Amino acid sequence: MSMETKLLLVLTATNLSVHLKLPTQRHRATHGMPNASVRPKHGRRNRRRRREDPARNELVCSSLESAQQCLFNQDYGTAFVHYLLVLNLAPEFKDFARESFRFTLFKWAEELDSVGRIQDLFNCYEQALELFPADEVILNSMGEHLFRMGFRDEAAGHFHKALKLRPDYPEARENFYRVANWLVERWHFLMLNDHGRNQKYQQAIQKAVHSGCNTVLDIGTGTGILGMCAKKAGAAEVYACELSKTMYELACEVVAANGMDGGIKILHMKSLEMEVPKDIPQRVSLVVTETVDAGLFGEGIIESLIHAWHHLLLPPQTGENDLRDPAATGRVIPAGATVFGMAVECLEIRRHHRFCVSEVGNLSMAAAGGLRSPVSCSSEPDESMEPYTTERLSRLPGGYKPLTEPFTALNIDFNNVKELEGLSSREVQQVRLPVTQEGELDALAVWFQLHLDEESSLSTGPHEDTCWEQAIYPVHCVKGFVLKPQDELVVEVSCHDAYLRLCSVAVVRDGCEIRLDKRVDEQRSKNPVSSPNPEAELCSALACLQTDQNQTKGFCMLECAEMALLNxxxxxxxxxxxxxxxxxxxxxxxxxxEHGAGIESDPSDLAxxxxxxxxxxxxxxxxxxxxxxxxxxxxxxxxxxxxxxxxxxxxxxxxxxxxxxxxxxxxxxxxxxxxxxxxxxxxxxxxxxxxxxxCVETCGLIRQKLMEKASLARCLLEEGGRIFPERIVVYGMLVESDTLLLESAVQGQEPTLGFNIAPFINQFTVPVHVFLDFSTLECRHLSEDVELFVLDLMNANANYVNREVKVQATSAGRVTAIPFWYHIFLDQEISVSSLSQNSHWKQAAVVLQQPLEVRAGDWVRLAVKLHKSTISILANVESVPGTMDC
Incomplete structure (x- = not known):
């Protein structure tokens, strides 16, 4: 492969996962090869000095020489074997050979990775860590390989160990920050900061235990908080299970720190795999769980509860006249749920799921065919599509308009096993919704009320202050259809695969029903119209709504961000x-x-x-x-x-x-x-x-290795050629935002429900929050926007890695975060902004570990640093000594 092709491959190399991009480190020896003739130094002689072994010494020396020769010949596999032999026989050489051994390991691992010998690769790392169990560089590198193979929990564990060994190790810190968002999602912090939600769960568990439910299983325990509530309430036996290795280890730490490790047995497994008496000695009288997502069933609560009722829970009460001891019957918290929905108009949802424009960049898009996002719901399951996405309706830019009143889509009793088993086979329910406001039909929004027991419940509605978002079922149309008051929208509700599915299937106007899921010519054959009337108007509107049948069959799927970009x-x-x-x-x-060279050319030949x-x-x-x-x-x-x-x-x-x-x-x-x-x-x-x-990820971060790619790209340009964009200017602002604090860490000095949880989960706090909509973020602006940093992709000499910026506070308050965004200059005059209203990019924000108190007129000094395309910011108020890290 030529050098040019290699450079192009580097430029177009696909980074790791959508929502995480980890850099691949390349480590090189910084010290020379160890000199075999140098004797290790000894301190005071031991009384029993080890007898010299000439054969061993000769083998060590010859193996060191062989390792060096193999390195010079780029035979890394053989060199690695020689180093293993030397360091196992002569551990005293570890300090001398560490750098050379690392270099050999990483080069050999690259070769193994390139030919797919993954097991051999990890075997090498395990052998290396047996020799150097506290080597942060090897731990970090193994974490990167683990992440690339999809082992996120294990990768995070290695990054975390590397950071504990060396807190200032930037590569491990950045890797850990990027993977932490996947391992401990931000809603964990919101949930633990939601005092009302926590107290309601605690009260429901306490009441159940006091009524006789003294054996408890916590399914999906997370931090262990619900299991600890049961133990604190007096339950004799408490068990918990957690699938995520990271959360399992975190729960074990939390339970031990609260003195309950002897009273709560935590299992690292799915509840579906648990058996009696293999995993727990007997059936329990209470299951507590919060394995619900925005669409209620998306985390598998139905399947886990059916299994629990058949294998882990005592039989349920049979009715009000059941006089059995409560300890001899089973029950579930939450007891059930009611699901609500409504039709909405929302431009932000529309542009992320539906192709809305006819021309892009002077190109006609008529021939594009069927383009849609991967979120599409039908009554029949489709593995290639997600039935819904999630949004916090109250934070959507531009807001939303309800087109119908909320309606009840479903009621479910988690204490009725027959109802749970029959959910997937329920007949499709058809609901007719009167349209209350005129507007374009973009989606059905769904939320639920979680009934903890007969007295207490939690709501995830769009107007509630909750850690849950709402489920969004987008409507896919080529051109939007406007609903009018007095119309009726027909919605089908089903749960064929234990996912809640809501589909807009028809519109009824003046008695004429037109199916939204059928072709227009089929509609017209069923509903012939001979003269202009409301039915004809509806048919005409729906003719724009439908796509060609062939295009529908062969539609092209784009990610939601790609669809927004296309629009x-x-x-x-x-x-x-x-x-x-x-x-x-x-x-x-x-x-x-050409004219200067005297070359004559016909303009018609240029093409x-x-x-x-x-x-x-x-x-x-x-x-x-x-x-x-x-x-x-x-x-x-x-x-x-x-x-x-x-x-x-x-x-x-x-x-x-x-x-x-x-x-x-x-x-x-x-x-x-x-x-x-x-x-x-x-x-x-x-x-x-x-x-x-x-240059910019959808989440609001600079793409990994951007500056390295720009450096390569400059080498491939003809004279006068250009990189697009040529320059990126980073802007930011001082803000006070309690929302960002609540999403970043467990807040306050008081323990959560009396339990010590914060110090453990706050280890997974990350300084940079992503996927923010600055236009709807709840915050107070404490300064004007200011230029933080410039990345010049065309001129390497203009770049720097550190910059100090002074920002004057325009209002008094607590600086809790610094949101940032980009002006992306294609050339000196033309630019696009990641903050614009129709941008497909979100914004990011650095959240301060300690808020800064400022008065109007105070100057805040920001130390901005770029390391491997990652921006970090340190902040301090000039009148206050000391620097606050963020």
Whole structure:
């Protein structure tokens, strides 16, 4: 493989997971090879000194020499074996050989990884950690490999150990911060900070235990708080299970710290795998759980409760006249739930799930076909689609409009096993909802009331201050349909696969029912209309709603953020203008050079003369139209890194319908096996006229290894070529936000329900919060926005790693966080902002470990640092000594 191809692969290398991107570290020895002739120093002689073994010494020396020679020959596997032998035979060489051993391990691990020898790779790391159990660099590197293989819990454990050994180790710290969001999700902090919710659960458990339920199982224990509530209430035996290794270990620490490790048995397993008497000695009289998501059933509560009733719980009470001792019967907390829903209009939901525009970057999108997000609900399960997504309706930019009154979608009794077993086979329920406000139908929003017992309940409604979001069932349409008062919306409710499914299936207007899930020509055959009337108006509107049947069958799926990006006309128009300007400049430059050389050329030949083609490479993550926009400029051959076949087909159709020659658009990752064909370019000093980099993750962070990619991209540009964007300016602001504090750590000095939990779960606090909507974040602005940092992708000499910024407080308050966002300059004049209303990007915020008290007029000094594309900020008030880390 040529050097150019390697550089291009680095540029387009796909980072680790959507919502987590971990850097791959490359470690090199910083010290020379150990000198075999150097004797280790000894302190005072022991009374019994080990007898010298000449054969051992000779083997150690020869193995050291062999290891060095193998390293010079890049035979890392053999070198690794020699080092293992030396360090096992002569542990006194560990300090001398540590750096060389690390280097050998990491190079050998790279080779094993490249050929798929994963088990051998981890065996090598385990052997290395037997020799160096407290080596933070080896622990961190093994964590990275574990994460890439999908073992998030184990990876986090290694990052955490590395940090405990060396708290200032930046690579381990950044890795741990990025993985912590997945292991201990932010709702854990919100939940523990929700005093009302905690007290209601505690009261319900206390009442059940006092009524005779003295054996308890906590399913999905998390931090162990519900199990500890049961033990504190006087339960004789308490068991708990937790699937996540991280949360299991955390629960064990919490329970032990509260003096209950002898009274609560915690199992690291699914409740579905538990058996009596193998795992618990006998059936329990009470199950407590909170394994519910925004859609109620998404965490598998139905399956786990059915199993519990059959295998782990005592039989339920049979009725009010059941006189058995409560200790001889079983029950569940929560006792049941009521699910509510309503139809809503919401632009923010619409643009993330439905294709809404007809033109993007001067390209007609008529030939795009069926495009939709991966969230789509039907009464029949589809494994390729998620039935719902989640949003906090109260925080959606632009808000939402209820189009119907809330309706009851479902009631479920968790203490009735027959009802639980019959849920999936329930007949589809059809609900008719009177429309109360005119608006475009975008989604059905769903929430629930969780009945802990007959007296106490919790609501997850959109107006409640709760740790739960609402479930969103988006409506997929090519063009929105406006509901009007006096219409009725027909909704079907089903639970075929123990997921709650709500589908908008029909609209009734003036007695005419039109199915939303059928083709328009079928509707017209069933509902013939001969004259203009409300039915004709409805049919006409729905004709715009439906898509072509062939397109529907072959729809192309885009991620929600990709759909929002596709709907962002301003973003694409900015790129269109910047690319057009660059190509125009390069054309003029090319013509001037030809005239200067005395070369005559027919302008009509420019399109076919390869020497006049300009090459553009788009290495955006996921689906991108930018290569097509570049190809539409004329005299441009554009290369796209889109990999999915259906998405490539969409680009090809759009190219054809917009009269872009087929040969002007390439998918270069498809040509990797045909390297010679891919790399046949004109002979010139550099290859590319423009390289488009995807610089910001949807969550609001700079993409990992961005500056390294920019450095490589600059090496591949022709003279006058450009990286898009050329510069990123980071802006921020001082704010006071209790919301961010509640989402970042357990707050306050008082124990949670009297239990010591905060010091343990707060180990998973991360300083940077992501996926924020700054426009709806509950906060007070304490300053004007200020430029924090500049990343110059075209000029490496203009970059720096540290910057100090002074910000003046405009109001008195507590600085709790510094939200930040980006102005992304495509060139000197054209820019896009990640803070704009129609941006597909969210924002991020640094949350201070200790809030700073400021008065109006105070100056706050911010020390901003960029390390491997990660931004960190230290803050302190100039009038107050000491620096607060954040």
């Amino acid at each position: 962002n006309k301003d973003y694409h128009q900015s790129f269109c203008s910047a690319l057009a300007k660059l190509i125009s400049q390069l054309k003029v430059k090319c013509q001037n050079q 076919t003369d390869c020497s006049h083609l300009h090459y553009v490479l788009d290495v955006s993550e996921g689906f991108s139209l930018l290569s097509l926009i570049a190809a539409s400029q004329g005299h441009v051959k554009a290369y796209s890194s889109v990999e999915k076949t259906k998405q490539q087909e969409v680009l090809k159709r759009l190219a054809k319908s917009n009269r872009i020659p087929e040969e002007n658009l390439e998918f270069w990752l498809n040509r990797m096996e045909d390297e010679q064909g891919m790399l046949q370019r004109p002979s010139r000093e550099k290859l590319w006229s423009a390289i488009i980099l995807d």
